Amino acid sequence: MRRAGIDTYRQPVLYLHRDCTVSRAEGFAALTRVSVKCAGQEVVAVLNIVTGDWLGKDEAALSDAAWQMLAPEPGAIAILAHAEPPRAASVLRAKVFGTRLNEAQFEAVLRDALAARLSDIELAAFVTVCAGDRLDLDESVALTRAMISVGDRIDWGSGPVLDKHCVGGLPGNRTTPIVVSIVAALGHRIPKTSSRAITSPAGTADVMATMTDVDLDIGALRNVVDREGGCMASGGRMRLSPADDILIQIERPLDLDGDGQMVASILSKKAAAGSTHVLIDIPVGATAKVRTMAAADAIARRLVFVGEAVGLRIGVHISDGRQPVGRGIGPALEAHDVLEVLRNSPQAPRDLRERALDVAGAVLELLPAIAPGSGRIQAEGALASGAAMRKFIAICMAQGGFREPGRARFVEPFVAPADGQLGCINNRQLARIAKLAGAPRNPTAGVVCTLREGDSIRRGMPLFLVHAGSKGELAYALDYARAHPDTLSLRESRS
Structure with a gap:
């Protein structure tokens, strides 16, 4: 065994020379799924055939992903064989032909995906047959529960745990750091985990990474929340709905993001993060992710239905998605906008400030003790008094320190x-x-x-x-x- 030194992202890949006797004897061909066993460990990898001379006929090379999964000793000997069909293969075929899936069946697919027993082709088939309107409400609930069950889950104990999420598609809509700072400054818990950008110019984690450390493990995250009431961390080091991360990598290139999968993706991560009350922002506009009010209403109904089924109280905030928010589009540029709003600068982008206050007010009003209309008033007070800015800096310091975002050359x-x-x-x-x-x-x-x-x-x-x-x-x-x-x-x- 040797390391190929090739990054194939999550996909384990095996490289064999075209004249390798093992490959010929087993009848391997390019893209064959091969079981690689070494020192008691096994990984199922997709075979690529090498026609050049960089790999010997008695050698097998592994991509970085496969090497990390197998972790062989230098010079280790491996046993290669045709991989057994994944357990989820029958489930995939059933869904292709229109069968409604239950939680156990969804879980079988997700566990095979996490174990790298499904190829990208099989995952693409799964994403495709679940896209559009092919998941009914009960299937959305089942998929959400399955996503939760195959990962870790944080328990914050008794009392409400607030959270918010935007379905995306609107450049510069970086309300999260402002909202978290306001809500935490008012004494409420809001442990916010966010993803880095996949196809957008910036995710919340990318923006926060220009100002503080965001790559926290669960222990560090708990310490920050216990100390400051809130956090703004990347979910990358935490196994909170990890199967969703795999499916997202398939959905994006295909530009498939059906309502059922999107709702399961959002709510599985919120439930896994220990949230109890979640506000979902849905910007609507001709070039936003959600383009019509009818589509927004359909997503909202599904969010509320699935949320109740998995124990979440869901609020929906439908907002204007016709044009960008703030001035900057990109991590540091959006961070500068956020800081101007938190610092109550006269030059702060007004639309970002007003939108953040609207969202923060809606988050606060998920709590039964806060009357309708008073949430925004409380949010505005926390921002105007400087309490939100002080809380933002305190959270950054707890996460490793605060730094000013940079400028482009x-x-x-x-x-x-x-x-x-x-x-x-x-x-x-x-x-x-x-x-x-x-x-x-x-x-x-x-x-x-x-x-x-x-x-x-x-x-x-x-x-x-x-x-x-x-x-x-x-x-x-x-x-x-x-x-x-x-x-x-x-x-x-x-x-």
């Missing part, structure tokens, strides 16, 4: 080609420009856009600023912007 405007009035903003294309500039891999990269629908535009004025860490990425992002002039569409000004 290269900044260039994208200017208006003509006079006019700003018509609509394409959220997806603006986010794409931020990603091409280097976000979130480069935390200082992204886009700054201060314009909003209806603003008057003059030829040559900046529509937005592109921030990048290198000239190449800057040019790449600007080339895309020039090729997509409808990112910020202009209409003729009315006289």
